[in-house]
Each structure stands twice: as structure tokens, then as C-alpha cells.
Amino acid sequence: MNYRPMIFKIYSAFFVSLDWIFPPECVGCGIEKEQFCNSCYEKIKFINSDICQICGFPNKSGSICNECSSQKPFYDQLRSVALYTSPISDAIRMLKYRRGITLGFPLSKLLVDKVSAMDWDIDLVVPVPMSPKHYYERGYNQAAVLAFPTSLILDRNYEPKAIVKIRETKTQVGLNAKERKTNVKNAFVADSKIICGKNVLLVDDVTTTGATINACSLALREAGAALIYAITLGKSIFSTSDFELQ
Numbered sequence: 001m002n003y004r005p006m007i008f009k010i011y012s013a014f015f016v017s018l019d020w021i022f023p024p025e026c027v028g029c030g031i032e033k034e035q036f037c038n039s040c041y042e043k044i045k046f047i048n049s050d051i052c053q054i055c056g057f058p059n060k061s062g063s064i065c066n067e068c069s070s071q072k073p074f075y076d077q078l079r080s081v082a083l084y085t086s087p088i089s090d091a092i093r094m095l096k097y098r099r100g101i102t103l104g105f106p107l108s109k110l111l112v113d114k115v116s117a118m119d120w121d122i123d124l125v126v127p128v129p130m131s132p133k134h135y136y137e138r139g140y141n142q143a144a145v146l147a148f149p150t151s152l153i154l155d156r157n158y159e160p161k162a163i164v165k166i167r168e169t170k171t172q173v174g175l176n177a178k179e180r181k182t183n184v185k186n187a188f189v190a191d192s193k194i195i196c197g198k199n200v201l202l203v204d205d206v207t208t209t210g211a212t213i214n215a216c217s218l219a220l221r222e223a224g225a226a227l228i229y230a231i232t233l234g235k236s237i238f239s240t241s242d243f244e245l246q
């Protein structure tokens with residue numbers, strides 16, 4: 001029996017009551033209203049067109065980018081909801097450092113809007129995992145906080161243990177593209193019993209070069225995944241040469 005619709009109803013009711021008891025503050029300006037007030041919502045730089053069709057990196061021609069042409073990623077398509085600028089960057093910071101759990105549900109609706117706009121046939125929703133050490137320090141995985149409600153809204157299986165991180169990595173912040181790739185190489189392993197033959201939606205909060213998503217995708221490929229799609233809330237622009245931030 002599929003219990004997801006029932007769990008979704010309980011989950012939604014919980015968040016509605018939570019908002020009633022503790023009215024949310026806008027992540028952009030702090031006014032007590034909703035997670036995004038109208039004026040902050042209008043500041044979100046949604047990524048819609050003029051992107052590489054594989055990695056989703058904004059480019060003006062809208063064709064396959066040089067990186068994907070020279071070495072195709074292990075995933076089939078990666079998309080991000082918006083550029084990593086305020087208020088999306090504020091939301092992601094809060095998701096990581098405080099109020100994480102309560103923001104997961106409203107933010108996952110942005111992910112679902114993006115996924116629904118794509119022609120993706122998904123069997124499983126899988127969060128990008130943290131190492132056990134980082135999980136212990138933070139107490140939760142921010143990717144899972146987005147991935148779980150996403151799976152409920154999409155009515156797809158949620159598999160938080162499909163990929164495990166088998167070694168510690170340095171933070172990707174401050175590393176160049178090549179260092180990022182090396183840093184996460186062979187850091188993940190996927191469970192073929194869960195993954196084999198399935199179409200997977202990988203979920204993470206933010207991507208920059210896509211190195212972490214690609215390393216997870218390699219693990220999924222090795223475990224026999226059929227199609228691999230990835231979605232992140234934010235897209236941090238590593239180099240602005242391809243795209244004007246406006």
C-alpha cells in the first residue's frame with residue numbers, strides 16, 4: 001500500500017499548524033509573513049532559459065557547454081531553481097545553520113515546480129549524503145530536509161540510504177574546479193539493491209561546478225542506475241564569464 005499521500009497530508013498539516021503557532025519570517029528581509037514576502041520573491045533569479053541542456057549552467061547560447069562536450073557528466077541532466085543570490089542564498093544558509101527543518105517544506109515546493117517543468121520520469125528521490133562526522137555535528141542533512149518533502153509531493157519513493165559517503169572530504173568552498181573534482185572523487189558508494197534499473201532524482205541544496213553531484217552520479221551509474229537527474233535549489237556561479245548576474 002502507498003502511504004505517501006497520507007504522510008504528505010500529516011506533514012502538510014504539521015507545517016500549517018507550525019506556521020500558525022510560530023508565524024514564519026521572510027528569509028530575505030525578516031518581516032513576519034511567509035518564507036518569501038512578495039518583494040523578496042521577486043528578487044529570486046530563477047534560471048529558466050539559456051542554459052547548457054546537460055549541466056544546466058547558464059550560458060547565453062543555450063547549447064551544450066564546453067565542459068559537457070569534452071567530458072559528459074555521469075548524470076543525464078542537472079537543473080537548479082535559481083542563482084545563488086539573495087534571498088535564495090539566505091534561505092540556503094538558514095537551511096544549513098538554523099531553522100533548517102521548518103524551511104525544508106516551503107523550499108521543496110520550488111524544487112518540485114522545477115522538476116515538474118522537466119520531462120523527467122523518476123522512480124526514486126535520493127539526497128546527496130553527508131559524511132557521518134558532519135551529520136553528527138549538524139544533526140541533520142540539509143539535502144535530506146529538501147529531498148524528503150520533494151518525494152512526498154512527487155509521490156515517489158524516498159531513499160536516504162541509497163548513497164553513502166565513505167570518506168571525509170574538505171569543504172569545496174575556496175577550491176578551484178579541478179580541486180573540487182579531486183576532493184570528492186571516490187567519496188560515494190551507492191547500493192545497487194536500491195538503485196539498479198531505477199531512474200533517480202538526486203537532490204542537493206546548492207551546486208557550483210557540479211563536482212559533488214557528478215561524483216554521486218558516478219556511484220549511481222556503478223550501482224546500475226538507469227537515468228540520473230539532479231536538482232538543486234541554488235546555482236552558485238563559479239565564474240561569471242559565461243553569464244551576466246544582471
Ligand SMILES: [Zn+2]
Nearest residue numbers: 026029037040
Ligand atoms: Zn522579504
Ligand SMILES: [Zn+2]
Nearest residue numbers: 052055065068
Ligand atoms: Zn554543460
